[in-house]
Amino acid sequence: MKKVMKISITIGCILGICLLSGCSKETNQVVNVLNWSSYIPDSVIREFEKETGLQVNYSTYSSNEECLAKVSSAKEGTYDLIFPSDYMIEIMIKREMLEPLEQNKLQNINNIDSFYLNQSFDPENKYSIPFVMASTVIAVNREHISDDITSYQDLLNENYRNNITLIDDQRIIIGIALLANGYDMNTVNEEELEIAKDWLLKLKPNIKAFDSDSPKNFLITEESDIAVLWNAEAALAYQENHNIEFIYPVEGSALSMDNFAIPKGARNQEAAYQFIDYILRADVMEKIIKSYPYKNVNQATQSLLGPDYLYNIASNIPTSIIENGFYVKNIGESVKLYDKLWAEIK
């Protein structure tokens, strides 16, 4: 008898816990955010939860394609807010994967510098709002390398054998090879791509590694003295090693803009708007930029950022560089050519 009592009490407890947790889920509003890894510090999310009472379910991805795969393979309405880059916005608009944004729901929308609005991938910002910007940059350890470097061509110098780290991104690196030879970064012309291939094969003996996870570590540990990487990574490397200098090559840099977007059929759209509006607040964006020094596009935040950020060209990319830069564009089926070329280089 005692045993039966014990068992029934245990079952009762388990059922009770299940019921209670079921209840709390219904009363607590949630917002399902899918974002790049290391882009928003955890503390910002916790403060948002405290302020609004909303619960943030946060998951991450590490490439635009991963974001696309996650959103398109999940049940519609799984995610409420995503952060795709420029060309991925274009693809998602084409595939009708995004909800049109109602900008009047965002009080802080005017904080965004109009310079960054109305980009070619979403001309009227109907589906996306800029979050941060990034650019590739050449970072050089001046303790070991004193040569003048102004162009991608300078990277071919034989003295840099096994000393250059590049991000592991086929569109960006092949794009840079195209820029080095005076071609369009998004070309689909096979002859031009062939020349880019030969250029990369010439560069190959100088390449230490391709790494997208943490190319800054190569600079910090002095494993390599030169790296072509995203600006924020370079700025973080500089915090560890002040001998690092940043160079924006004359041919132009590859640009990337990450944007807020709401996937089609999102279930908690109001909460998603609340989250976007919170991030657009000057003081919140300041915290984000201080942790991950990408290019800030929020003009209200700009005045809050100190000289460490403002006078560092790796974090605060000069406007002239952005005007001289290029976005990766969606090239449809021709991505096949790039993919094959990448296999040939490696």
Add this chain to the structure above:
Amino acid sequence: MSNKKIWKIFFLAPIIIYVALLIALPLCYILLISFFKSDYYGGMISTFTIQNYIDVFDQVYVSVFLKSILIAGITTIICILISYPFVIAVSHKHPRTQKILMTLVMVPFLTNSLIRMYGWLVLLRKSGVINQVLLGTGIISEPLSLMYNIPGILIGMVYTLLPFMILPLYSSVSTIEPYLLEAASDLGASKIKTFFKIIVPQTLPGLFNGSLMVFTPALGYFFIIDILGGGKMMILGNLIKNQFLTARNWPFGAAISIILVLITSLIILAYRKLGGKMDDLGGA
């Protein structure tokens, strides 16, 4: 139905469901989409085309296959060379010592292999432990390049896959009757002769099983190439991963995967044709 049969089904059911749901079904899906066409927007068009299989035979991708086979082959050979002396030495120890040593072989499995790769990074880098020690003791004057090259890849592959060679080989070696070795030595066979005439033939199933378990994953372990090889080489694993993630060409990635399965199947088929028994592969 007899009671025994019911129990048999009862105990086998979880395995059957597991294999069907998590291995057979996804494989069928991969086979199916390998005949589709990519729309290059991350989606697929469901038609029937063998274009993906024709594309695999492009010279560029064939060379990726050959490179992968070469890396996997060298890895397997190094694993064999390390494992044989090890398992023979272990098999001569006291049974309790044997158990302890074999447990030690398996201990690294308790840590995620990705984390162990990052551990190697700390050892092998230019300013890493190995170089520091060698420089400090004056054995070398310039740091050695131990990673971001082919030796780095091989260190990672051999380190990760070695237990898969040791375990089957050990179970084969431990079944050799000691009197066979005694007889060989009584009849005047040298140690080398004993090894090739008695140990190798007796452990052939274990050797093949181990080789298969080392060779096959070595074709696909892209994270080792990425971390210790500096992403400078492309093997089948990277190629397949790229198709699914960057090139947005799932059908082509699926076609390469199917060919990989075919290669593995062919190796097993060759083993059977040479007189090997499938039962032996289950670990004697």
